Amino acid sequence: QAEPIRVVVTGAAGQIAYSLLYSIAKGDVFGKDQPIILVLLDIPPMLPVLDGVVMELQDCALPLLREVIPTDEVEVGFKDIDAAILVGSMPRKEGMERKDLLKANVAIFKTQGAALDKYAKKTVKQLSSNLQRIFREEKSKSFWYKGHHVSRQVLVVGNPANTNCLIASKSAPSIPKENFSCLTRLDHNRASSQVAIRCGVSSDKVKNVIIWGNHSSTQYPDVHHAKVDLHGAEMGVYEAVKDEAWLRGDFISTVQLRGAAVIKSRKLSSAMSAAKAICDHMRDIWFGTKEGEFISMGVYAAGNSYGVPEDLIYSFPVQIKNKTWKIVDGLPINDFSRAKMDATAAELVEERDTALDFLSQ
Ligand code: NAI
Numbered sequence: 001q002a003e004p005i006r007v008v009v010t011g012a013a014g015q016i017a018y019s020l021l022y023s024i025a026k027g028d029v030f031g032k033d034q035p036i037i038l039v040l041l042d043i044p045p046m047l048p049v050l051d052g053v054v055m056e057l058q059d060c061a062l063p064l065l066r067e068v069i070p071t072d073e074v075e076v077g078f079k080d081i082d083a084a085i086l087v088g089s090m091p092r093k094e095g096m097e098r099k100d101l102l103k104a105n106v107a108i109f110k111t112q113g114a115a116l117d118k119y120a121k122k123t124v125k126q127l128s129s130n131l132q133r134i135f136r137e138e139k140s141k142s143f144w145y146k147g148h149h150v151s152r153q154v155l156v157v158g159n160p161a162n163t164n165c166l167i168a169s170k171s172a173p174s175i176p177k178e179n180f181s182c183l184t185r186l187d188h189n190r191a192s193s194q195v196a197i198r199c200g201v202s203s204d205k206v207k208n209v210i211i212w213g214n215h216s217s218t219q220y221p222d223v224h225h226a227k228v229d230l231h232g233a234e235m236g237v238y239e240a241v242k243d244e245a246w247l248r249g250d251f252i253s254t255v256q257l258r259g260a261a262v263i264k265s266r267k268l269s270s271a272m273s274a275a276k277a278i279c280d281h282m283r284d285i286w287f288g289t290k291e292g293e294f295i296s297m298g299v300y301a302a303g304n305s306y307g308v309p310e311d312l313i314y315s316f317p318v319q320i321k322n323k324t325w326k327i328v329d330g331l332p333i334n335d336f337s338r339a340k341m342d343a344t345a346a347e348l349v350e351e352r353d354t355a356l357d358f359l360s361q
Contacts, residue, residue: 004035004066008081010112011088011158012040012070013049015268019275020087025057025065029282030083037067041077042088074115081120082152085278086112086168089158102160102351106358109156109164113171120175121152153285153323156182157278161215162298162313163351167359169300169313178324181285182298184219184315186270186277187211191221191255195228198251199240205229206237210317211255211296212337213344214351219315220340221255223247225331248336289320294328305329306341312348 007024009017017040023029025038038057040050050070057068071077078084089105152175156165165182169175191209196202206228212220223237230240241247254261262270281297289295294317301314304327308314317328333341 002034004037005030005082006037006039006080007083007085008039008041008077009085009087010041010077011086013042013046013053014087015271016087016157016274016278018053019272020085020278021053021057022060023275023279025060025062027064029279030286032064035064035066037069038065039077039081040068040070041074042070042072044072047072074112075119078112078115078119081116083282084116084120084152084154085157085282086154086164087157087278089164099351099354102163102355103358105158105160105164106167106355108158109167110171110359113168116154116168117172117174152179153282154180155278155282155285156180156298157274159215160351162315162348163355165298165313166311166352167355170359177300177302180300180313181281181325182215182313182315183274183277183281184211184215184296184298185281186274187215187219187221187255187258187315188296189273189277189280190258191223191251192226194251194254195223195226195237195241198246199228199230201228201230207293208317209237209296210294210331211315212341213315214348215298215315216344216347217256217260218344218347219256220337220344221252222337222340223251224334224337225317252340284320285323285325288322289318294319297325299325299327303327306333308341308345309349312345312352314345314348 009021011017021038025036027034030036040053042050054068054070057065089108090101154168156168158164161182165180169177169180188209188211191211192206193203195209196206206226209226210222212222226237227234228237228240238244238247259270284295296315297318298313298315299318301308301312302310304316318325319328
């Protein structure tokens, strides 16, 4: 059997982690044959809670779970990790503005980015050229090369996710920017599900919805390029739904405001669905997206073909192969979409500039 991979989840005593850890530990994300060492990072007052989580994970008796390491130290938390899922931050409570969270979170993600930079495994790209040559020669037979040194993926979930991801990446200059992404898969799943419910089909019959921009209420859920399999006939969503007013109105606002609606109702932010989306996101990074399909994730905007400002983590349609994502280029964008893509970009630029001010203080 393969060597275990080391996965750290921050905010491990929180409510998202409570759903997420079980799914990871039973093989939903990294595969049913991949043993796992789970590292649980949280802040000191939460250590007693983490002990309970460790006990429960042990009590699940999961064969893939080789070790669980609870810690409140970033040096331990990020040491030699293959994948980091950064969930821990201060969650937004009802009525709380996103900006209120920004300052505290810049401090958290600066520290964690710097710790990733220092303690996480180095990728092949940063090893000496001699070692790189040896790894290339060994490539086909060595799990070590394939499984460990080329991975070191960092997924940021804690809000404001896009900007936290940018700050973490800027604070970890030795890790390639391509290894950082932020979660907009929950919004993507919400959009797919809304269309599926409207069409009376299961959610797997809807593909290629897009979330553009920020994981906030300015995000733009776009179905111009999405397809529905309507009882065996594949067609565009506009054609299937036959209700442009809904698609341009309530559909968009429902997806944009879904997080707030869940908070209003549950008095807690989305957790089960967030954990599911994290699994979808990471699994697609590990195993790739399906042929002919794309998913949404927040990635570096550098080199995009949509005129989005470069120094942002912006949600795009992406395809993934060999743990490498690529923005889907060249989709036609109409004026309606353009305005919404620009509005969410403007919000991200403002958020970034405020965050960079905090970062330099
Ligand atoms: P929670 O409050 O239940 O758990 C957060 C945990 O993070 C707590 O245990 C807390 O002690 C810990 N934490 C705080 N600072 C930390 C630090 N510096 N290092 C390690 N751990 C730290 O919150 P919940 O519901 O699990 O949500 C976590 C985050 O995910 C929130 O920021 C929330 O807004 C965000 N979120 C993002 C979504 C997305 O789609 N991007 C969707 C849903 C939630």
